[in-house]
Amino acid sequence: MSIRLSQIDKTYGNKGRGSKGRGSKGHGHKDDGRTRALEPIDLDIHDGELIGLLGPSGSGKTTLLRIVAGLEQADGGTIHFGEREVTHVHVRDRRIGFVFQHYALFRHMSVFDNVAFGLTAMPRSQRPSSGEIRTRVMQLLEMVRLQDFAERFPAQLSGGQQQRVSLARALALKPDVLLLDEPFGALDAKVRQELRRWLRHLHEELHFTSLFVTHDQEEALELSDRVVVMSNGRVEQIATPDTLYRQPANRFVFEFLGDVNRLEGDIEDEVLTCGNARVAVPGVEDGRRELLLRPHEIRLDDQPGPRAHLPVSVTAVVPVGAEVRIELEADWLGEPWLATISHADFERLAITRGKRLYAQPSRLHRFDTPRPQTLAPLSIS
Amino acid sequence: MSIRLSQIDKTYGNKGRGSKGRGSKGHGHKDDGRTRALEPIDLDIHDGELIGLLGPSGSGKTTLLRIVAGLEQADGGTIHFGEREVTHVHVRDRRIGFVFQHYALFRHMSVFDNVAFGLTAMPRSQRPSSGEIRTRVMQLLEMVRLQDFAERFPAQLSGGQQQRVSLARALALKPDVLLLDEPFGALDAKVRQELRRWLRHLHEELHFTSLFVTHDQEEALELSDRVVVMSNGRVEQIATPDTLYRQPANRFVFEFLGDVNRLEGDIEDEVLTCGNARVAVPGVEDGRRELLLRPHEIRLDDQPGPRAHLPVSVTAVVPVGAEVRIELEADWLGEPWLATISHADFERLAITRGKRLYAQPSRLHRFDTPRPQTLAPLSIS
Amino acid sequence: MIRIGDAPSVRRLLIGIALTLTALLLLLPLVAIFAQALMSGIDVYWQNLSDTYTLAAIGLTLLVAVITVPVNLIFGVFLAWLVTRFAFPGRRLLQTLIDIPFAVSPVVAGLVYLLLYGRNGWLGGWLDAHDIQIMFAWPGIVLVTVFVTCPFVARELIPLMQAQGSREEEAAVTLGASGWTIFRRVTLPNIRHALLYGVILTNARAVGEFGAVSVVAGAIRGQTNTLPLQVEQLYQDYNTVGAFTSASLLALLALLTLAAKAALEWRAARRETAT
Amino acid sequence: QDEPRELLNSSYDIARELFAAVNPKFIDWWQAQHDETVSVQQSHGGSSTQARSIMQGLRADVVTFNQVTDVNVLADAGLVAEDWQDRYPNHASPYYSTTAFLVRKGNPKQIENWDDLARDDVSLVFPNPKTSGNGRYTYLAAWGYADQAFDGDKAKIEEYMKTFLGNVEVFDTGGRGATTTFVERGIGDVLITFESEVNNIRNEYGKDDYEVVVPPVSILAEFPVAVVDEYAERNGNEDLANGYLDYLYTEEAQRLLAGFNYRVNDEKVAAEFSDQFPQTELLRVEDVFGGWPEAMKTHFASGGELDQLQRR
Amino acid sequence: MIAQALTRRRERRVLPGFGLSLGVSLTFVSLVLLLPLTSLVGQLSQLSWSQYWFLITDPRLLASYTVTLLAAAVAALFNAVFGLLMAWVLVRYEFPGKRLVDALMDLPFALPTAVAGITLATLYSSNGWIGRLLEPLGISVSYTWIGIALAMAFTSIPFVVRTVQPVLEDLPAEVDEAAMTLGASDGLAFRRVILPYLWPALVTGTGLAFVRSLGEFGAVIFIAGGKPYETEITSLMIFVKLQEYDYAGASAVASIVLATSLALLLAINLWQGRFIKRLHGGRG
Numbered sequence A, B: 001m002s003i004r005l006s007q008i009d010k011t012y013g014n015k016g017r018g019s020k021g022r023g024s025k026g027h028g029h030k031d032d033g034r035t036r037a038l039e040p041i042d043l044d045i046h047d048g049e050l051i052g053l054l055g056p057s058g059s060g061k062t063t064l065l066r067i068v069a070g071l072e073q074a075d076g077g078t079i080h081f082g083e084r085e086v087t088h089v090h091v092r093d094r095r096i097g098f099v100f101q102h103y104a105l106f107r108h109m110s111v112f113d114n115v116a117f118g119l120t121a122m123p124r125s126q127r128p129s130s131g132e133i134r135t136r137v138m139q140l141l142e143m144v145r146l147q148d149f150a151e152r153f154p155a156q157l158s159g160g161q162q163q164r165v166s167l168a169r170a171l172a173l174k175p176d177v178l179l180l181d182e183p184f185g186a187l188d189a190k191v192r193q194e195l196r197r198w199l200r201h202l203h204e205e206l207h208f209t210s211l212f213v214t215h216d217q218e219e220a221l222e223l224s225d226r227v228v229v230m231s232n233g234r235v236e237q238i239a240t241p242d243t244l245y246r247q248p249a250n251r252f253v254f255e256f257l258g259d260v261n262r263l264e265g266d267i268e269d270e271v272l273t274c275g276n277a278r279v280a281v282p283g284v285e286d287g288r289r290e291l292l293l294r295p296h297e298i299r300l301d302d303q304p305g306p307r308a309h310l311p312v313s314v315t316a317v318v319p320v321g322a323e324v325r326i327e328l329e330a331d332w333l334g335e336p337w338l339a340t341i342s343h344a345d346f347e348r349l350a351i352t353r354g355k356r357l358y359a360q361p362s363r364l365h366r367f368d369t370p371r372p373q374t375l376a377p378l379s380i381s
Numbered sequence C: 001m002i003r004i005g006d007a008p009s010v011r012r013l014l015i016g017i018a019l020t021l022t023a024l025l026l027l028l029p030l031v032a033i034f035a036q037a038l039m040s041g042i043d044v045y046w047q048n049l050s051d052t053y054t055l056a057a058i059g060l061t062l063l064v065a066v067i068t069v070p071v072n073l074i075f076g077v078f079l080a081w082l083v084t085r086f087a088f089p090g091r092r093l094l095q096t097l098i099d100i101p102f103a104v105s106p107v108v109a110g111l112v113y114l115l116l117y118g119r120n121g122w123l124g125g126w127l128d129a130h131d132i133q134i135m136f137a138w139p140g141i142v143l144v145t146v147f148v149t150c151p152f153v154a155r156e157l158i159p160l161m162q163a164q165g166s167r168e169e170e171a172a173v174t175l176g177a178s179g180w181t182i183f184r185r186v187t188l189p190n191i192r193h194a195l196l197y198g199v200i201l202t203n204a205r206a207v208g209e210f211g212a213v214s215v216v217a218g219a220i221r222g223q224t225n226t227l228p229l230q231v232e233q234l235y236q237d238y239n240t241v242g243a244f245t246s247a248s249l250l251a252l253l254a255l256l257t258l259a260a261k262a263a264l265e266w267r268a269a270r271r272e273t274a275t
Numbered sequence D: 001q002d003e004p005r006e007l008l009n010s011s012y013d014i015a016r017e018l019f020a021a022v023n024p025k026f027i028d029w030w031q032a033q034h035d036e037t038v039s040v041q042q043s044h045g046g047s048s049t050q051a052r053s054i055m056q057g058l059r060a061d062v063v064t065f066n067q068v069t070d071v072n073v074l075a076d077a078g079l080v081a082e083d084w085q086d087r088y089p090n091h092a093s094p095y096y097s098t099t100a101f102l103v104r105k106g107n108p109k110q111i112e113n114w115d116d117l118a119r120d121d122v123s124l125v126f127p128n129p130k131t132s133g134n135g136r137y138t139y140l141a142a143w144g145y146a147d148q149a150f151d152g153d154k155a156k157i158e159e160y161m162k163t164f165l166g167n168v169e170v171f172d173t174g175g176r177g178a179t180t181t182f183v184e185r186g187i188g189d190v191l192i193t194f195e196s197e198v199n200n201i202r203n204e205y206g207k208d209d210y211e212v213v214v215p216p217v218s219i220l221a222e223f224p225v226a227v228v229d230e231y232a233e234r235n236g237n238e239d240l241a242n243g244y245l246d247y248l249y250t251e252e253a254q255r256l257l258a259g260f261n262y263r264v265n266d267e268k269v270a271a272e273f274s275d276q277f278p279q280t281e282l283l284r285v286e287d288v289f290g291g292w293p294e295a296m297k298t299h300f301a302s303g304g305e306l307d308q309l310q311r312r
Numbered sequence E: 001m002i003a004q005a006l007t008r009r010r011e012r013r014v015l016p017g018f019g020l021s022l023g024v025s026l027t028f029v030s031l032v033l034l035l036p037l038t039s040l041v042g043q044l045s046q047l048s049w050s051q052y053w054f055l056i057t058d059p060r061l062l063a064s065y066t067v068t069l070l071a072a073a074v075a076a077l078f079n080a081v082f083g084l085l086m087a088w089v090l091v092r093y094e095f096p097g098k099r100l101v102d103a104l105m106d107l108p109f110a111l112p113t114a115v116a117g118i119t120l121a122t123l124y125s126s127n128g129w130i131g132r133l134l135e136p137l138g139i140s141v142s143y144t145w146i147g148i149a150l151a152m153a154f155t156s157i158p159f160v161v162r163t164v165q166p167v168l169e170d171l172p173a174e175v176d177e178a179a180m181t182l183g184a185s186d187g188l189a190f191r192r193v194i195l196p197y198l199w200p201a202l203v204t205g206t207g208l209a210f211v212r213s214l215g216e217f218g219a220v221i222f223i224a225g226g227k228p229y230e231t232e233i234t235s236l237m238i239f240v241k242l243q244e245y246d247y248a249g250a251s252a253v254a255s256i257v258l259a260t261s262l263a264l265l266l267a268i269n270l271w272q273g274r275f276i277k278r279l280h281g282g283r284g
């Protein structure tokens, strides 16, 4: 089932659930105390796609998801599921499955009853026989690998297990569309990774269209066919994970998707100067400019290269994993830089805290032009 | 001030704070419903050291820290601060500073009053004049860069700012020892990293002895001079971060400090076989063995090498950061493997989901011998 | 774990004071009621209890409770649902309004009803003309009792339902459940303890209301005397033992109420630790 | 067969036992005369409360009050006939009483007359004149005595009344409350209440613990009865209501009343009980105060004489 | 058009039952709560301002205000201390009979006020179990303002205990601990750290107890002496006015009590709103 949103927007009034837990620091505040949660948004989701909604807190992800679900009413715009317009269709009749961040399991029902709820709540004329329900529920529980837990109560399950029950419950009615609001947000790293993997398998197996909210970049990139990056109630970019990382549409996306180091200075004759630091930046006009680079786009050496003279000193070393993370400071730097280098380089340079080195950017990014630009390779020889 | 614990142990009775929030699923359960939270522990901390207590949930970190603080009474053993025995000294008189995970700021007091609390709570005879208090508090607030927030209330601050207030408050009485229980646990990644950096600077500047609890490996490794790895109420290893990563004392430490891939199979004539997979393991005796390897210790190629024939297929690709994370599956594998490879390799091999490749371990670790063994390099050519 | 006020001396002192005051203030009156009731022996007690007027008072009291409790139960549930599940202008005001009976002296409560439904009241003339007797008959007693007890259920439910939020109900809607199904199968099980507690309080107060009822009851023996009124009248009749006999019934009811409440809490606590 | 007809008698609060005794006899009497079984319901309370309830709709057929004003209020409201006092003998008052003193055993404070009650060392208990007819009689009796004693010198009367009221330890809202205070709580040296009540108390709490003092001058307390025509008519009980009041004047009823320590007018019965009721001069409200409406206005209304006397 | 607008409206609420519950609630509130109160206003409207003023400033009435307010204040203060103590003891300590004591706290709610009044009057009269002991000390409780305060205190015991108890239960151990690690003694930590946390609940509970005491009639009437200017409470004055068929007067006095109570409740609500706002993020 494809999903098509056009010109969906939403503004919250002064009151409402906003008072509790939701800081009023959110963006999109209008002067009159109303919150513009969504600017008019267009979105096309193909049948069977797994789409991640990614963005910082308050960017409108949940609002968008709830509007698609029908749990919230948009102020304007239309929603189509396939050819059917559902803009004014009640949640109950949208044929969606919804997975809540904190599971929202029915506390007083057993796992079995939770999963069976949607089936038993059907009008008597359409309701399957109790035998059929039993079979279907057990099938679903098997699918989420919880067949042995049917008689337990939610409180007797771990977070990951609860989330799986929640999924099974949402799938019981064979929805056309599955919507998930930060499904793994409350779980710890290990369980999270496991469930993520499992959700992807499930999605591939059952072929529904899914839309999930997350604020974890890694999760979005790992799971989604395409990612919708949002900020301030606007869609910043919609693209596959790979494109997103390699061709960010703007500075926000670039910064949001990973660690970023900043380099600001005055450019004259294609050379950027900042205190006693200098680096060649071919093709950049004169003036004050800000350039960005990722941690792995920094190489370290014990002497300056021909194109860059960026003296730094090491303030921290974390030798974990395939790479070593190094924190760098310098007079000419506002905030410290983060560099990731290979263990080989780490050993070669005998890096310790306090060591003085020279940084050499292998790539630099600009976002002050209409289209983002990458200056590369600046690598020296 | 050095700290010396000897033979500290602790068993919790049936009752207590256990009922709320703290699952009873923790380890160390004895048959009688009592929980052995700490086996007898010895620990020597030098003056001015920054020590991290690292371990999975329920391993006894908090218990140990609280015993040092005097918030909990050990069942046996002694604690010395320098030459002074404090085993039975009340918290109030131990001259420690304690920073709580959820800050535990007094929410009805302004930031200023929070920081000043310890000073104003002194008996009148020792209490500094209010002018002195003012100066000292403002100094501290400056140190934590919150001088402009003195009149705010805790609820008006972000989590990171609250934690800094909490630190300033703990430091106001110039404690000999600073204890921190998951100080950054409740903060989000960005703020966390910033505070971490800042705590290290502070520690270097002020030279107190610190002990902090964390369950985040990266945090422990980045911050600590030495790390105490705990599990099940026992100390598994005490070492510098580097040693810990390179020479884990046992399998638990190895697994806990990073992602691990498992390879299990039968060894005959120094070759491990597992289904249709084979790999050379020089020097390993015959029999069923389990070998471990880290994600960056896997190389991928499109054909088998001379020493390893490990056919795998790619099930997920996350092209984030300096390296690309690849998930691998195979018939002969129980759980999927995780490999991290360079972008260069990623592009060379044109890796996509579903692609069939061959894995080549560059190192393998065993922990079934009395001392851990590393089989390396197995690299081909 | 070490906490403030843990020192044994402090603990003993505080517990001591607390127990003494409780005994003097709460336990002793309770004992006194039964002591007075049984002063002249169990036979007299029994005799007093089976007095026709006392029996009639018991009957009327039960009738009042049987009507009041369901009415307030239904109202309380609707109100709690309304103010915790929807945002609408005037929600705060509505929430404050239901506290009115707490602020109104029972005598005044009786008075306002009398002014409204009494023969000279706004509606009284019409009622009188149609020969409908509300004041000085059981409907009037029920009305003022409903007034006095109406906040209890709502006040128990609102904080709980607010804390629980509407996530489970929303989940049920996404699963296609209708309104009644949601309430019956999702909401009700979650609030049933608070609901029961609210009912118990309502019942206790309905059975025991004196001030408001005395204004509108008309004190007709065997007809409009509720148990508390009966207590007062027997007392005025120099029948101290009789008065305390009826009082002991009410006290017994109070004790049952407390026991029921304690049992509920205990069960809830046990469930919590079991999971 | 139909439900028996029900008659509702609304009465003052201390008459509960009295009518509990009268009603069965009346039922027999009516049965004998009319061959009909009826039942009688009682409602008791402060007589003003009762009158108010009736005005607000309490459907009483007859009232048997201890104060003329309370019936007058009903007459003013049109519920009782204007000429109700002429409908039955003795101003529609089948029995009467007066205020007397109950003192503790042996009369330790030597209370004999009203002037003793204004002594410094004496403390009194009687119900609040504002809320209770009983209290009003006490007040008027004291005033009547002072009026006589000081020969109408208003300043002296008020002076006396002030001290008298100042000696009151507790003002209960009703007669029974005052009795409880005096007897069970042991408060006060003198309880001032109806003579009928005083004797009841002695019977109830033991003859030996208390003594009755009937002062030489006191007030005539009439106990007015009336049919609430409006309701009796609506209830279809007119005959029954009138019969009930008629019955109170029969010899049988009068004897019963005397047995409850009320003074009665039936000469035969009065003679039988003469030793029980000492001779006293009984002042009439009409004579001393110009009638109840007048007394209410000058003495008991808001801001009236009573309020003035209690002001400080 | 209209039909469309209507259906749109209906869809706005995801959860069902808005119309029904609004209807039921409003009907009930109007019929049971507001309509009767309007009759009070109706009575008042028969009075001119000067009459009203005259009525409510009657010296005897003024004296009754003083007695009532004073006794209610004493009762509320007593309960503030007693309730705090009970809440503390019940939450922080374990001792035999704790569950019983806990259950007993609700007794005054469950026990009819008239029964409470009669019982207290019996207990504290000069020949009662307790009064007998107090008499030699020269303390008389019955028929003095102490008795009034006692009856008021009794009927409002649960308010403070039951509002403070849950807050104290939820008070995280860290609050205690933070204070202790900063060197504070028990007394100081209680006064400066714990008490402020309990403050809103304590004030609410005390306020409710006070309001309840102002209106209390059933329990007080048996133990109050009803002596003009000394032990007459305002509820009794209303009762007296009713006896005098003075509905307007009764309504006037009632309106004073009602206004005081409502104003107090409102003030507490507002104060608490501001207080809580500060504690939970005062920017918005």
Ligand SMILES: Nc1ncnc2c1ncn2[C@@H]1O[C@H](COP(=O)(O)OP(=O)(O)OP(=O)(O)O)[C@@H](O)[C@H]1O
Residues within 6 Å of the ligand: A012, A013, A014, A015, A016, A017, A018, A022, A023, A024, A026, A027, A028, A035, A036, A037, A055, A056, A057, A058, A059, A060, A061, A062, A063, A064, A215
């Ligand atoms: N019911 C509401 N009333 C008022 N404002 C609201 C309401 N719901 C959301 N908002 C505001 O709308 C904006 C978008 O909120 P939304 O919940 O969609 O963000 P989000 O991206 O899901 O954030 P998070 O990651 O924190 O869940 C925020 O500024 C939020 O404060």
Ligand SMILES: Nc1ncnc2c1ncn2[C@@H]1O[C@H](COP(=O)(O)OP(=O)(O)OP(=O)(O)O)[C@@H](O)[C@H]1O
Residues within 6 Å of the ligand: B012, B013, B014, B015, B016, B017, B018, B022, B023, B024, B026, B027, B028, B035, B036, B037, B055, B056, B057, B058, B059, B060, B061, B062, B063, B064, B215
């Ligand atoms: N008061 C208590 N009563 C009973 N058991 C307790 C209590 N406190 C801790 N425990 C148990 O002691 C063990 C160690 O707990 P501790 O809190 O020290 O672990 P931790 O390493 O800090 O864990 P986490 O990372 O979850 O904070 C656990 O099994 C825990 O359940």
Ligand SMILES: [Mg+2]
Residues within 6 Å of the ligand: A061, A062, A063, A213
């Ligand atoms: Mg969200």
Ligand SMILES: [Mg+2]
Residues within 6 Å of the ligand: B061, B062, B063, B213
């Ligand atoms: Mg811990």
